[in-house]
Amino acid sequence: MNNQTYFVDVILPLPLKQLFTYSIPETLSKDVETGKRVIVQFGSRKIYTAIVFSIHQKAPTEYKTKDIVSILDQKPIVNDKQLKLWQWIADYYMCSVGEVFKAALPAGLKLESETNVIYNPISLENKKFNSTEKLILDFLSAKNIASINEISAALNRKDALPVIKSLLDKKAVILEEKLRENYKPKTETYIKLNDSISTESQLSKAFDSLSRAQKQVHVLMSYIKLSGSFMNKKTVDVKKTGLIEDSKSNSGIVKSLIEKNILAEYDKTVSRLNDSQEEQSKIKDLSDVQQIAHDEIKEQFTEKPIVLLHGVTSSGKTEIYIHLINEQLEKGKQVLYLLPEIALTAQIINRLKSVFGNRVGIYHSKFSDSERVEVYKNILEPSNSLKYDIILGVRSSLFLPYSNLGLIIVDEEHENTYKQYDPAPRYNARDSAAVLARMHNAKVLLGTATPSIESYFNAKAGKYGLVRLNTRFQNIQLPENQLVDILRAKKKKEMKSLFSPVLLDSIKESLAMGEQVILFQNRRGFAPYIECDMCGWIPQCTNCDVSLTYHRHKNELICHYCGYSIRSPKTCKACGNTAVQTRGFGTEKIEEEIKIFFSDIKVARMDLDSTRSKNAYHNIISNFETGKIDILIGTQMVSKGLDFDNVSLVGIMNADNMLNYPDFRAFERSYQLIAQVSGRAGRKNKQGKVIIQTGNPAHPILQFVLDNKFEEMYTSQLLERKNFKYPPFYKLIKISVRHKKQETVNQASHILGVNLRKVFGKRILGPEPPIISRVQNYYIQSIILKVERERSFQKAKQLLGDQITNLVTMDNFKSVHISIDVDPV
Secondary structure, eight states: OOOOOOOOOOOOEOOSSSSEEEOOOOGGGGTTTTTTEEEETTTTTTTEEEEEEESOOOOSSOOOOBBOOOOOSSSOOOOOOHHHHHHHHHHHOOOOOHHHHHHHHHHHGEEEEEEHHHHHHGGGGGOOOHHHHHHHHHHHHHHSSEEEHHHHHHHTTTTTTTHHHHOOOTTTEEEEEEEOOOOOEEEEEEEOOOHHHHHHHHHHHHHHHTOOHHHHHHHHHHHHHHHHTTTTTTTOOEHHHHHHHTTTOOHHHHHHHHHHSSEEEEEEEOSOOOOOOOOOOOOOOOOOOHHHHHHHHHHHHTTEEEEEEEOOSSSSSSHHHHHHHHHHHTTTTTTEEESSOOOHHHHHHHHHHHHHGGGGEETTSOOOOOHHHHHHHHSSSSSSSSSSSSSSGGGGGGGGGOOSSEEEEETTTTTTBBBBBBSSSOHHHHHHHHHHHHHOEEEEEESSSOOOHHHHHHHTTTTTTEEEESSOOOGGOOOEEEEEEEEHHHHTTTOBBBOHHHHHHHHHHHHHHHHHEEEEOOOOBBBBBEEEEOOOOOOOSSSSBBBBBETTTEEEEETTTTTTTOOOSSOTTOOSSSSEEESOOOOHHHHHHHHHHTSOOEEEEEEETOOOOOTHHHHHHHHTTTSSOEEEEGGGGGGOOOOOOEEEEEEEEEEEHTTTSSSSSHHHHHHHHHHHHHHHOSSSSSSOOEEEEESSSTTTHHHHHHHTTTTHHHHHHHHHHHHHHOOEEEHHHHHEEEEEHHHHHHHHHHHHHHHHHHHHHHEEEEOOOOSOOOEEEEEEEEEEEEETTTTTTHHHHHHHHHHHHHTTSSSGHHHHHHHHEEEEO
């Protein structure tokens, strides 16, 4: 750059719509590039990591610019295509690009500002302090400086901030902002010969000096063997742990050799990623039916950028994916393989790695932040030993720094977990994948046995290509579906706890033949709530308008919305009665009850509670695959594309709670979920069986499932959507108004609703409270905007944004929180 003043527009990780301009000091002018991280001061105190968005010479007129403090990167860590994707997501989903930045980069790449509290003893004289203030001052007098989190933890207080503010007013403490780096490279200790030993004669003298220390001689000999030193071959690095293990010694003996200047130790930065070479198998040949589908997909890709592969469960879609991936790799392209659930990665990673080895990288939230940083950096700049050409991940893997994408596979494209709910950006990874692919001139393959109505509509309308795969691999029959009327069974007193006689007999039959069983209930916990038999009292969350769910293994009542929990009461808190009973059932109760009938079999549960650790999914799935588990009980996690050879029976414990959910997608989702979980039965060697327990066996959706009639379900739902103005004929935007005072949220939502009706007329529904009308002490009102497909959606969003801005700038409503969900699912 020349001597003229240059400026940068930067993206801050904040929910603010605009970019912010900073000046570039002359000392940093040569190093600034778009996509690099810079440190900037925002406001009077806060320090942030920002991303350089653009470089220019136009000074802002509204405020005086500050200099950027420093540049963190030698090369950009965000490329132009990523910045374009961030902009598109911010624009389409009505959020700030700063919110996208916060979601897109692993936390380890964002240095965070941390407030430290500094002890100020000079100002303590002649001032009175309460007991809590004295505790904090005593704590600080010993440490002199501590973070707010450290103080809160030390005093066992959830929030020490009000007390610290009081001390700040009394000038007893001073606040200081410091940057905290979240990512630290992993290091391991290695051993080498001391620099004084460079010849064989010097090594010989070292051995002579150890004539009376045979254990040290043994360690030194072990090092020579492992490293290859003086053995006419390339010397290799030796880990300290490896040396101790090989020589069957201990760290004390190694330390003695270091103190004698024979060995030396040093730290070396190592990767957290597995770069070992795995044995690769040959790609399997496709069956005739699979080959036809594969060829049709490639033909459709010549005309359309997006193709929907509608293949029944167990039709071998994954093998087709593998062939398409291999063709992209041969062209030198990258492939993104999106999955809706972390649970699915456990099985599919094994299948992909068996073919592509360590060219497959994994990216999801169960990885530590440091591991995610290293995956990100590997895609940005591959190492000599490791290069990820295929990324297997959940929705967040959309934001990785791809440079040459050729194909994006969206498996189980119908799943609502591709949609981010809270916080913003509330993006749909399936839809955003299409935009990312367009930026790379890549193709998108949507795969599922039960397409979403929107995707199937687009395919039938010619917007997407459509390829069908109607037969299972090796012509295995689809499972036999059977509906069981549990209301009738209850009237006849045939039910045994949660199980109909038909389901229990089928379980006995499967277990007797050495086969496995899956039981599905889309509700975790032991029971949805407990109730007093005498007065009807039901424990409620103190923060949310929802009953507490009973978890037997913790003996706690837990709110699934905010995490609030209490010990399960032995008596009614309203009348004192001891007859407090559980109502309904979740996966925990099924697990307990099934053991009463089958005490000698091995049972496992797969739900959010049992899979919180990093390897929990893998362990449960691996144990089920290898026959260490006889019955697997699970929520919707067990419905998504898992492949088990020996499952002959699937039991759906209660189909009605899905069908009766008050949502326009309830019937579509119920069909998808039941059909998907049914597909786990009879996967390889025989026809499976599916028992569906319901109180309404005549329900049209259950009849469609019974006969595998997807087209009929689609047609019936499409007619309803058209009549009642829902997607795919209309686009939806959901506006949620939140505040801690119910009166304020009612007033704000009413005014917003009135103003929106002036603009959009009958396209506005609400405001009205949602099913759960208070969450985390915030009262909620919802408004829905429906926009015809043929109308300008961009214009509608602009008009909506104007009305929201008008509302939140009113004095009475500046503290009101408004969230916007575009294309809610």
